[in-house]
Amino acid sequence: MRELFSTAARFEGHRPRLRAIAHRILGSTGEADDAVQETWLRLERTGIENVDDLGAWTTTVTGRVCLNLLRSREQRREEPLEADSPGGGGRLPDPVVGPAWAAGASGAGDPESAALTADAVGWALMVVVQELNPVERVAFVLHDLFAVPYAEIGPLVERSEDAARQLASRARRRVREQGTRGAVPDGDPAGRRRVVDAFFAAAREGDLDGLLSVLHPEVVLRSEGGARDRYTTRIAGAAEVAGQAVTFHRFAPFVHPVSVNGAEGVAVVAGGRVLSVMGFAVAGGRIVAIDVLADPDRLEGLGIDPEALG
Numbered sequence: 001m002r003e004l005f006s007t008a009a010r011f012e013g014h015r016p017r018l019r020a021i022a023h024r025i026l027g028s029t030g031e032a033d034d035a036v037q038e039t040w041l042r043l044e045r046t047g048i049e050n051v052d053d054l055g056a057w058t059t060t061v062t063g064r065v066c067l068n069l070l071r072s073r074e075q076r077r078e079e080p081l082e083a084d085s086p087g088g089g090g091r092l093p094d095p096v097v098g099p100a101w102a103a104g105a106s107g108a109g110d111p112e113s114a115a116l117t118a119d120a121v122g123w124a125l126m127v128v129v130q131e132l133n134p135v136e137r138v139a140f141v142l143h144d145l146f147a148v149p150y151a152e153i154g155p156l157v158e159r160s161e162d163a164a165r166q167l168a169s170r171a172r173r174r175v176r177e178q179g180t181r182g183a184v185p186d187g188d189p190a191g192r193r194r195v196v197d198a199f200f201a202a203a204r205e206g207d208l209d210g211l212l213s214v215l216h217p218e219v220v221l222r223s224e225g226g227a228r229d230r231y232t233t234r235i236a237g238a239a240e241v242a243g244q245a246v247t248f249h250r251f252a253p254f255v256h257p258v259s260v261n262g263a264e265g266v267a268v269v270a271g272g273r274v275l276s277v278m279g280f281a282v283a284g285g286r287i288v289a290i291d292v293l294a295d296p297d298r299l300e301g302l303g304i305d306p307e308a309l310g
Contacts, residue, residue, distance in 0.1 A: 027093030070134035100257035122261035124281035124289040140171035192282040211242035223292035256309040
């Protein structure tokens with residue numbers, strides 16, 4: 001029994017990183033928890049005495065579990081990568097929502113929240129990652145976001161080391177091709193928050209010129225509104241997004257600043273319920289991406305406490 005407690009304690013030290021890896025790959029906090037739990041069960045069966053490097057072993061197993069889950073999704077055709085109609089796309093990944101002061105502060109809060117929000121590119125990059133095929137997604141996340149060597153990634157995705165390198169390179173190129181959606185954010189959290197505040201100030205006043213001044217010309221607005229919506233709605237271009245944003249004024253009294261995946265965001269709270277979560281990516285002093293989750297079922301599953309938002 002003492003050995004089991006010792007094994008569990010050592011595994012818990014790796015859990016935050018494993019959960020962050022699984023969340024980046026799968027885009028679902030619930031599935032990420034399931035993947036980490038499966039890794040723990042496999043460790044129990046294998047025996048920690050047979051594992052030379054616990055960190056590398058658990059990372060590899062978690063990656064393999066995630067890859068199997070992604071392949072299972074494809075077989076069931078639960079999550080197509082492209083929409084059947086113009087303007088649509090796959091579902092938004094689950095955001096990690098925290099207090100506004102945590103934006104840009106990856107070391108704040110509990111270890112699991114810190115690990116999940118450590119990727120400063122945040123929600124916008126996660127959306128792009130979800131559009132990669134399973135092996136590209138695993139290779140890119142493990143290497144580019146968590147510095148796992150190609151020599152370890154290759155066997156995991158049943159490829160050679162060179163093939164794993166090519167997978168990650170192809171994925172990296174696809175991410176870059178998304179333009180502003182994969183942009184590196186400004187490094188000043190306070191400055192990013194000022195841009196978001198200016199966006200809402202202009203939206204409240206119906207100030208189109210003010211909105212255009214804070215929106216990147218190629219800004220992308222993605223929104224998922226409910227369980228009936230199979231795909232995320234996408235709007236591209238500053239003029240189109242500004243036209244949509246002027247309708248936000250009616251939500252102004254209910255907007256609460258939050259952090260979303262470690263970056264700036266807001267939660268719209270009314271009647272004791274979270275009605276939507278909005279995440280912003282700011283680069284070059286302008287908003288390059290806005291992601292909106294308003295599906296009541298998914299929002300409830302995030303476990304956000306409306307009272308904690310003020």
